[in-house]
Amino acid sequence: MAGNILITNIKSLMQTEDNPRLKVCGKEMASVKTIDDAWLFLENGLISDFGSMDEIRNGNRSFTSTSIKEIDATGSFVFPSFCDSHTHIVYAGSRENEFADKIKGLTYEEIAGRGGGILNSAKLLHETSEDELFRQSSVRINEIIQQGTGAVEIKSGYGLNTEDELKMLKVIRRIKESFPLEVKATFLGAHAVPEEYKHRHESYVDKVINEMIPVVASNELTDYIDVFCDKGFFTVEDAERILMAGLKYGLIPKIHANELDYSGGVQVGVKYNALSVDHLERSGDEEIKILVGSDTMPTLLPGSALFLGLPDPPVRRMIEAGLPVALASDYNPGSSPSGNMKLIMSLGCIRLKMLPEEVINAVTINSAYAMGISESHGSIARGKVANVFITKQMPSFTFFPYAFGSDLIKTVILNGRIIN
Numbered sequence: 001m002a003g004n005i006l007i008t009n010i011k012s013l014m015q016t017e018d019n020p021r022l023k024v025c026g027k028e029m030a031s032v033k034t035i036d037d038a039w040l041f042l043e044n045g046l047i048s049d050f051g052s053m054d055e056i057r058n059g060n061r062s063f064t065s066t067s068i069k070e071i072d073a074t075g076s077f078v079f080p081s082f083c084d085s086h087t088h089i090v091y092a093g094s095r096e097n098e099f100a101d102k103i104k105g106l107t108y109e110e111i112a113g114r115g116g117g118i119l120n121s122a123k124l125l126h127e128t129s130e131d132e133l134f135r136q137s138s139v140r141i142n143e144i145i146q147q148g149t150g151a152v153e154i155k156s157g158y159g160l161n162t163e164d165e166l167k168m169l170k171v172i173r174r175i176k177e178s179f180p181l182e183v184k185a186t187f188l189g190a191h192a193v194p195e196e197y198k199h200r201h202e203s204y205v206d207k208v209i210n211e212m213i214p215v216v217a218s219n220e221l222t223d224y225i226d227v228f229c230d231k232g233f234f235t236v237e238d239a240e241r242i243l244m245a246g247l248k249y250g251l252i253p254k255i256h257a258n259e260l261d262y263s264g265g266v267q268v269g270v271k272y273n274a275l276s277v278d279h280l281e282r283s284g285d286e287e288i289k290i291l292v293g294s295d296t297m298p299t300l301l302p303g304s305a306l307f308l309g310l311p312d313p314p315v316r317r318m319i320e321a322g323l324p325v326a327l328a329s330d331y332n333p334g335s336s337p338s339g340n341m342k343l344i345m346s347l348g349c350i351r352l353k354m355l356p357e358e359v360i361n362a363v364t365i366n367s368a369y370a371m372g373i374s375e376s377h378g379s380i381a382r383g384k385v386a387n388v389f390i391t392k393q394m395p396s397f398t399f400f401p402y403a404f405g406s407d408l409i410k411t412v413i414l415n416g417r418i419i420n
């Protein structure tokens with residue numbers, strides 16, 4: 001059982017909620033509730049209570065539980081752990097050769113067209129055993145835990161045949177069982193069309209529907225279903241067929257949409273009540289209008305936009321239209337080989353012109369919503385899971401995304417246990 005931890009003298013306790021919300025929309029994104037000079041009490045793996053140090057100093061608050069470990073956080077900030085709602089962190093090998101090709105001028109689509117890209121990762125994954133895939137992925141999981149992530153969504157999609165998709169999903173399940181962070185799995189059989197189906201695209205979609213979805217769903221290996229609905233990958237019609245097949249098994253959609261073109265992915269995502277539509281670099285008034293009033297979380301992935309040199313999505317217009325926005329890392333070997341959510345916050349500020357408060361909401365409560373866990377994660381609220389991190393000493397919370405290359409995380413606590 002987790003011990004009890006009392007963190008005292010916190011310079012500022014970030015993202016506190018007395019009445020927890022599921023997500024934060026529009027103008028509200030520019031505010032984050034904080035308590036200066038605060039304490040936070042973690043009990044049995046959950047957030048028990050929090051308040052101002054004056055209460056302790058005045059003798060109005062004392063702690064009677066046995067074996068309380070006290071951490072003095074003078075000069076430091078405490079944040080709820082990041083929720084990274086979009087990753088492909090389970091993969092074999094790496095693709096730095098394509099990085100060099102990209103530097104020389106090839107586009108993502110050109111590399112994919114030559115059998116590189118996702119198909120390259122699928123080949124490597126096919127040749128890698130389940131144990132080795134778990135070992136390689138564990139290194140990256142440990143890395144993101146150190147970088148402050150307390151919940152991660154992980155997609156399949158480098159298998160592209162039933163056996164290898166199952167191998168990936170089993171590795172995701174092992175990660176869920178072996179690490180202290182919260183894990184959600186997403187089945188992404190429709191990530192790319194394998195070489196042997198190149199001229200029989202429809203048959204691959206049939207295989208996803210008739211062979212993969214039933215076995216993945218009946219083994220309870222996935223929480224969500226995703227389709228790469230974009231130019232050169234899967235069409236809106238493919239997506240509709242796949243999502244309908246998934247819904248029969250109760251699989252809620254999350255869509256890769258509008259990264260490479262105005263793909264119709266946002267529309268199909270909203271039509272099938274997707275939890276999130278992700279990427280959205282190619283979005284205009286039409287896409288924004290459709291998202292307004294829906295329950296779908298627009299999720300932006302500025303790491304892959306930076307890496308691939310894509311245009312930036314119209315975030316300011318989205319927020320002005322009253323939409324919520326989440327940010328995630330897209331950690332994958334081809335378009336975003338990093339899961340550093342602090343860097344993602346900085347990119348949100350620098351590239352997308354989001355305010356520090358907006359990016360905090362986007363990487364905590366809104367990204368928790370985008371992976372279906374905002375009732376238990378994504379803010380400092382009584383009864384939520386005790387996933388938090390303590391920063392090094394900093395002058396202000398704006399310093400955190402501002403100092404974009406500095407490691408400012410000192411202590412990581414997951415489920416009420418100190419990890420480092």
Ligand code: NIG
Nearest residue numbers: 118228304330332333334335
């Ligand atoms: O989200 N867009 C599709 N999938 C990934 C890239 C995967 C890869 O290139 O390996 C993405 O960017």
Ligand code: FE
Nearest residue numbers: 086088256330
């Ligand atoms: Fe992705």
